[in-house]
Amino acid sequence: MFGIMIISRIAPTPSGFLHVGNAFNFLLTSAWVRRNGGRLRLRIDDLDTTRTRPEYLEDLFETLAWLGLNWDEGPKDVQDLVLRHSQTLRRSRYLEVLQDFMRLEVAYVCVCSRTDLEKRPCLCREAKNSFNPGLSRIRVDLDLPGAVKKTVTIWRQEGIPAYQLVSLVDDLDHGVNLIVRGEDLLESTGIQRALARLLGNRQGAERFESIRFLHHPLIQGPDGNKLSKSRGADALRVLFPRSGSNEALLELLEPEISRFIDSPR
Numbered sequence: 001m002f003g004i005m006i007i008s009r010i011a012p013t014p015s016g017f018l019h020v021g022n023a024f025n026f027l028l029t030s031a032w033v034r035r036n037g038g039r040l041r042l043r044i045d046d047l048d049t050t051r052t053r054p055e056y057l058e059d060l061f062e063t064l065a066w067l068g069l070n071w072d073e074g075p076k077d078v079q080d081l082v083l084r085h086s087q088t089l090r091r092s093r094y095l096e097v098l099q100d101f102m103r104l105e106v107a108y109v110c111v112c113s114r115t116d117l118e119k120r121p122c123l124c125r126e127a128k129n130s131f132n133p134g135l136s137r138i139r140v141d142l143d144l145p146g147a148v149k150k151t152v153t154i155w156r157q158e159g160i161p162a163y164q165l166v167s168l169v170d171d172l173d174h175g176v177n178l179i180v181r182g183e184d185l186l187e188s189t190g191i192q193r194a195l196a197r198l199l200g201n202r203q204g205a206e207r208f209e210s211i212r213f214l215h216h217p218l219i220q221g222p223d224g225n226k227l228s229k230s231r232g233a234d235a236l237r238v239l240f241p242r243s244g245s246n247e248a249l250l251e252l253l254e255p256e257i258s259r260f261i262d263s264p265r
């Protein structure tokens with residue numbers, strides 16, 4: 001293989017049991033990376049500790065093993081996650097990037113409650129409120145493709161960085177150059193690209209522009225519903241008991257994986 005080595009990641013959130021849609025994304029990403037001799041990282045989006053539960057973390061590692069998935073970087077098990085890889089250990093890093101957004105004066109402290117925001121426009125951008133890490137939300141107004149204006153939260157009121165900031169920073173820091181994600185995250189891709197552009201050449205953000213994104217269709221379950229969110233009953237462990245082999249699931253997903261690899265979007 002010539003050219004740059006592919007570095008990609010799978011990024012589950014331990015706020016529920018994994019479902020068939022997750023398995024499809026992980027197997028597709030892995031197939032793409034392995035076919036090209038690249039490296040795969042497991043990144044666990046565990047920052048929202050109010051939603052992370054031990055049984056979800058255990059399910060995650062059990063499921064990856066059951067699927068036969070191997071990864072080159074990232075936590076090997078729950079203990080390794082907690083001690084070395086948890087996003088909660090990287091809080092100061094996310095704060096550092098947040099400070100750049102503040103210094104650039106593109107981000108602002110918003111003190112509106114969720115109900116306020118439903119009732120009236122937020123005027124906090126002009127108000128120049130001061131930041132209280134446990135109470136203030138930090139937002140950025142973005143211009144997305146197609147002249148779409150979008151306001152996104154990069155630091156949550158609960159005192160933790162928001163998904164869009166964390167995903168951007170982790171992908172930059174981990175040297176990721178290929179992201180395979182569902183079409184339901186198309187908007188997130190636009191948001192993260194816009195955030196990276198605002199940072200310019202700070203924090204290595206200029207590299208984000210060269211990341212290749214592949215957005216795959218969401219696969220449909222037997223009932224015709226798109227399997228992007230777990231509704232409990234469609235948890236992988238329920239549909240495919242761990243005592244059995246993974247063959248039936250692989251048979252279900254492999255045609256979709258081959259189709260996408262042969263003609264990616």
Ligand SMILES: [Zn+2]
Pocket residue numbers: 109110111112122123124125
């Ligand atoms: Zn506000």
